[in-house]
Amino acid sequence: MVTAQGGLGRREAERHRCGPADRLAIAYLQAVEIPHRLRPAADAVIRPTRTLWLLASAHAVNHALAILLPLVYLQVIVDLHVDAASIAILTAVGSLASGGAQLAYSALTRVFSRRSILVAGGVVLGLGMALQGLVGSFGAFSIANVASKIGGSPQHPVGNALLAEQFPPQRRGFAISAHISGGNVGTLAVPLIGTWLIAGLGWRATVVLFGVPAILIALGIAALVQESGADRAAARAEGSLAEAFRRVLHDRDLVILYVASMVAAGGRGLGVITLFVPLYLSEVLHLDTTTIGWMYTVLLLGSVPAPLAAGWLSDRIGRRPVIVVAYLLAAVGMALFVLAGSDQRLIWGSIVIMSVFAYVESPQLQAILADIAPPGIRDAAFSTYFTVIFLVSSLW
DSSP: OOOTTSOHHHHHHHHHHOOHHHHHHHHHHTOSOOOGGGSOOTTOOOOHHHHHHHHHHHHHHHHHHHHHHHHHHHHHHHHTTOOHHHHHHHHHHHHHHHHHHHHHHHHHTTTSOHHHHHHHHHHHHHHHHHHHTTOOSHHHHHHHHHHHHHHHTTTTHHHHHHHHHHSOHHHHHHHHHHHHHHHHHHHHHHHHHHHHHHHHHOHHHHHHHHHHHHHHHHHHHHHHOOOOOHHHHHHHHHOOHHHHHHHHHTOHHHHHHHHHHHHHGGGOIIIIIHHHHHHIIIIISOOOHHHHHHHHHHHHHTTTHHHHHHHHHHHHHOHHHHHHHHHHHHHHHHHHHHHTTTOHHHHHHHHHHHHHHTTTHHHHHHHHHHHHSOGGGHHHHHHHHHHHHHHHHHHO
16 A cells, blocks of 8 residues: 555556545545645645535535425416426426436536636526516526526535535545535424414515525625535546546446445435325325324434434444444335335334435445545536435435
8 A cells, every 4th residue: 555655656656546435545545635826826725624514504405495396396386377387397307407417516626726616606696596486477487497406506516526625535535424404404394393484475576585695605605615626636647527427437436426325316315206295194094194294204213313323433433334224224124114014103113214224325325425536527427326315316
C-alpha cells in the first residue's frame, strides 16, 4: 500500500494496479491526493459542518415543498377549475423535467461552482413555489410549478458531491446520511403543518410562506459556504464530459453500485414501501383507519434516526457490513410483512424492522459512490446515479 508521503506518480500507478477492494481501502486512507495545482486556495476557509447544516436544511425544505403540493392540488382543482387529469399531466411533466435535469449537472459543475448551482436552484425553487400562490390561471401555475421542481433538482447530485469533496472518508458516511435525514425531516413535518396552514391561511398564502425558507437558505449558502473548486479543476483535467461518462460506465465498481441501487429501489423506504404498505393494509387486510395511521407513523419514524446511526457506524466499521446487514434485515422485514397475514403482532414486528432498516440502504450506497468515484468523475457519477434512480423508481 502506498503511503501518504509517497509521490503522486507512484500513488497513481499503485491505484490503477489495485482491485476493487484495494481501491476502496485507498479511498478510506486518503492515500490518493489531488495534484498541488488542484488544491484549494490558501485563503479558502472550508467549513464542512456549516455546509452540511445548510444543505440538510435546504433538503428539508425541498422535501417539505414536494409533500405539500399534493395537498395544494386538491385546492387548485376547485379554485382554478381544472380536473384531476390536468394535475396528473402537470405532475408527470414536472417529474420528467426534474429527473432529466439530474444528468445536466455533470456538465454544469464543470463551468459553475456547486455552490452557485445550489444557490440558483434554491432561489428558483422558492420563487416558483411563491408564484404558484400569486398567479390566477392554471397555465401560469403550471409554469411556476415546473420551474420550482427544476429548482429543487440539484439538491441530491450536486449537494452530495459537494459533501463528498468537503468531508474526508472517515466522516463522509455520517455527512451524506445527515443530508438525507434532513430531507426526511421535511417529509415527516409537512402532513401535519401543511394541512393546518392550508386550513387556516388558505393554499395560496401557504405556498408563498413555504417558498420563503428555500430562498433564505439559498442566500445563506451563498454567504456562508466556501468551495475549493478542486473537483471542478480535476474534472476539466480528466478530459471531456463524454470521456467522464465513459469512465463512469466502464468502472466495474460503479456499475455494480448502480445495478444494486436499481434492484433495491423496489424496497426503498421513502418510495415504494411508504406508498404500498398503507394500500396493502387498507385494501388487502382491511384494517381500520386508526391502526393504519399508527402503523404508517411508525414506518416513517425510522427515516430520520436510522440513516444517522448507520452513517455514524459505517464511518467506523466500513460501509459494506452496514449495508449488507441493512439489506438482509430489510428483506426479512418485508417478507414477514407479506407472510404475516392478519396477525397484527407479526405485522407490527415487520413494520418496526422496516422502519429501522429500509432507510439505510440509499445513503450508504451514496457514501460508497463518494468513496470510490475519483474527484475527476465525481459529478458525472452522482448525476448518473440519480438519473438511474429516478427512472427505475418510476418503473417500480
